Amino acid sequence: MTVSWTPHRFTGGILALDTANTVVLRNDPEKTFDRFDDPAEIARFAEAASGFRAAELGGRRLEAPEPRTIAPVVLSIREATDRLFRHAIAKGAIAAGHLPDFLMACAGGLSGSSTEIGAPGRPFGDPATPIAFEAALAVSALSLLRDDTVARLRICPNCSWLFIDRSRNSSRLWCDMAVCGNRQKANRYYRRRTAAREITNA
Template sequence: MVVSWTPHRFTGGMLALDTANTVVLRNDPEKTFDRLKDPAEITRFAEAASGFRAAELGRPLVAPTPEKIAPVVLSIRETTDRLFRRAVSKGAITTGDMPEFLEACADGLAQSRTEIGRPGKLFGNPATPIAFEAALAVSALSLLRGDTIARLRICPNCSWLFVDKSRNSSRLWCDMAVCGNRQKANRYYRRRTAAREVTNV
């Protein structure tokens, strides 16, 4: 199935979180599914992320051989989700989760021969593309900053991870237009149903 990589798919706030969120409904074993199950979607996701994450990346992404990089991408995705989902739940990072996460990120960087970390340009030279798996590793590692960890959230509707970039750190939903409105509609429906039941008693 071809995925429509809409703006809503990039509400995590950072490339690594958007990638972690390509597994939908992780908290529901019966409904969960993986949008990157077809490796070809990695290329399409990278193309979309080049636009939607342009401010974060500062350079385009390339994923020329998705079948080859798929194991590395999925490893970074899963270890990132596990590490930071637990960090949100516990309020701190669990050191036991770190080695696997760091190994996955190292694998993502291993084949890259690009310079990163210039002042103001975390992802390196904006004039040249960067391999998707390398950019994903850099984004995942940048989540370790204390100020970022403090702003990580889990959407109560869809269970996606996101960075709360609101001024007063009060953002509740990954996307107010989607998850926020769904929750409002559900609450309204429950109130109406409860009111009808009381009336019919």
């Protein structure tokens, strides 16, 4: 079954976090699954991310013409990103020991790329041509290392996704209020009703 790459699946707020979130429910070993199990989804994700992450990418489109070939490097960046930043959010600091794997994975995404990045207004290079998805993923992941970004990273208490909190007072709790916020509210309502019934029946 193909994945529908809806806006909800891009609530990470940064390409590298949206990619980390393609593994769903990392907090639940029974329910977790990987939306990139079919490598063809990497290309479809890249296509959708070109639109949802246009601001971050400076309008440069992502391309993944051979998703099967790049799958190992994409997954290695994704997993190293998740491990490093999930720990950093929980502990408030980056574990130095996570950096070698993370940097090696990012190097894998960038090696062989002949593109130029980081010019003013062109963070991911010239928007006239597309950029290889694995190279852009590495650039996005490396951008997370900035101090002011690390401080704004969060873990959704409902689905365990990583996201960046850009709210002015740093008070965003859910990856997506409309999905995880409401689900949690419904759970609380259900628990209250059940508790009330138990008291009545006692």
